Amino acid sequence: MTQPIVICQQATKRYGKKTALDKLTITIPTGRIVGVLGPNGCGKSSLFRAITGLIRVDEGSIEVLGQQPGWQTNRGIAYLPDRGRWYPNHSARQALEWGESLLPGFDMDTAKRLANFMDVDLEMKLSGMSRGQEARILLILCMARNVPLIILDEPFAGIDVMSREAIISGLIDYLENRNQSVLISTHDIQEVEGLFDYTVMMNQGTAIWSGEMDDLRAEYGSLHNVFRTLYKKEWKP
Amino acid sequence: MNSSSIFWALVRHEWKLKGSWRRQNRSPVTKWWWIIYLSLVIIAALSTATYYAIHETLHLQNLWYTTLGFPYMLFFVGFGILKREWENDTHGWWLTLPYPRHWLIGAKWVAAWLRMLLVVTGLYVLGALYATVIALCLSHYTFADVSSFLLSGLNWFLLIVGFSPFLLAIGLLTAESQFTALRPISPILWVLFMGGGGLMYSNTGAWLRGSGMSQQFTDNQPIIFLPFTWQVLAFMGASWLIAYGIIRTCAYVLDKKLSL
Incomplete structure (x- = not known):
């Protein structure tokens, strides 16, 4: 059996009085496109930061690619940070050159192909771009890497609805042919529903459901229904 | 690679x-x-x-007084080069680069030092040009004056370059303290640096005399290359070791004590 890509056991992370991860226990299988979903502040970004070694859990343990997270494991992870931006004086081409020189597994040809697909002008400076255009560059910096794990924290934020649909359908085609594990957190659940084949639903720092997307659909119907059922209490006035 | x-x-x-x-x-x-x-x-x-x-x-040498603020500037160069990662929201990319943290922080330190070297060299060349033009255009200035001016400038800039690794490292540490578990000591670092710097500047005359520089800036005696006392050179050597220690500490804190 293939080793899971991420294993969390009783992982707890606190920021002062606030508990971001509360004894989180999940096992994410390898080679899947995983949606990590839940309302704001449920611990999605903290989980991703812990997986990439940006934070350390106070209790419990996290394993990624069979090791404890740290700069060494980041060699095999492409991570798009939540609310991350890029250097304003760089052109899109310079951003990709940065990726080529510093990110292991970065493939410039793939990056250029993706830039072409996403209508990114490589000579344009980031300072002259809209947030949506900037988000595409950041997405390319991750997607153009041949690494076992890609983590995208709110990758479609800022991209307009029309472009988002095209980009997501392009990503579905692109990821189908690659044997990579992908973790994606997003609020745009309806548009990305077709992207996931495995889901982790989080609430208040814990996983309230995790499993195959088909099982989730069989149990609750569409992702919209899942949200309405699993997070029902939050929506009550 | x-x-x-x-x-x-x-x-x-x-x-x-x-x-x-x-x-x-x-x-x-x-x-x-x-x-x-x-x-x-x-x-x-x-x-x-x-x-x-x-x-x-x-007195041509007096022109170098305009660069007395350089030590403060160096602190802020170190401070800014790190703080900008947070200010630009690029720290997530920077900190997840798959390389040891001492490489990441060390690269900033080296780049800031190289930038400082470029600025200092540029200023020195501009100063040399200005003094040469003065000597060519005004008969009461000689090339011996220009030579003294250049030698005193060289001594002063060597002093700055010598202490720059320490000043840059302090700037990096102070910036880093704002985003890590070191946050409680951030005000202390500010007080220590600003207070220490203020004390040094309020005693500029004594400090320059101690370093062997003040005679170079003000007196009309012949200028010698490297007029520093051995204590100054010993301090400089010690400051390099301390700077290295600070950079290793910064790397350790980025690795273990991030507060994101």
Whole structure:
């Protein structure tokens, strides 16, 4: 059996009085496109930061690619940070050159192909771009890497609805042919529903459901229904 | 790529001016005012110096007094090069680069030092040009004066370059303290640095005399190359060791005590 890509056991992370991860226990299988979903502040970004070694859990343990997270494991992870931006004086081409020189597994040809697909002008400076255009560059910096794990924290934020649909359908085609594990957190659940084949639903720092997307659909119907059922209490006035 | 080429790729990345979103958001009018004010200050300084030179009251060495603020500037160069990662929201990319943290912080340190070297060299060349033009145009200035001016400038800049690794490291540590578990000591670092710097400047005369520099700036005695006392050189050597210790501490804190 293939080793899971991420294993969390009783992982707890606190920021002062606030508990971001509360004894989180999940096992994410390898080679899947995983949606990590839940309302704001449920611990999605903290989980991703812990997986990439940006934070350390106070209790419990996290394993990624069979090791404890740290700069060494980041060699095999492409991570798009939540609310991350890029250097304003760089052109899109310079951003990709940065990726080529510093990110292991970065493939410039793939990056250029993706830039072409996403209508990114490589000579344009980031300072002259809209947030949506900037988000595409950041997405390319991750997607153009041949690494076992890609983590995208709110990758479609800022991209307009029309472009988002095209980009997501392009990503579905692109990821189908690659044997990579992908973790994606997003609020745009309806548009990305077709992207996931495995889901982790989080609430208040814990996983309230995790499993195959088909099982989730069989149990609750569409992702919209899942949200309405699993997070029902939050929506009550 | 091998380790050395990756480290230098990191340094190259840090060396380039990557801009600031905060400054980008300023209106173009504000940017122009900055350029106009800076130009006016430079014109005023050059005009004043030239006026005194024409009236034979300018001691060329005194021009180096305009660079007395360099130690403070170096602190803020170190501070800014790290703080900008947070200010630009690029720290997530920077900190997840798959390289040891001492490479990441070390690359910033080296790049800041190289930038400082470029600025110091540029200023020195500009100073040399200005003094040469003065000597060519005004008969009461000789090339011996220019030579003394250049030698005293060289001594002063060597002193700055010698202590720059420490000053840059302190700036990096102070910036880092704001985003890590070191936050409680951040005010202490500010007080120590600003207080220490203030104390040093309030005793500028004594400090310069102690370092062997003041005679170079003010007296009319022959200028010698490297007039520093052995204590100054010993302090310089110690400051390099301390700077290295600070950089290793910064790397450790980034690895274990991030507060994101």
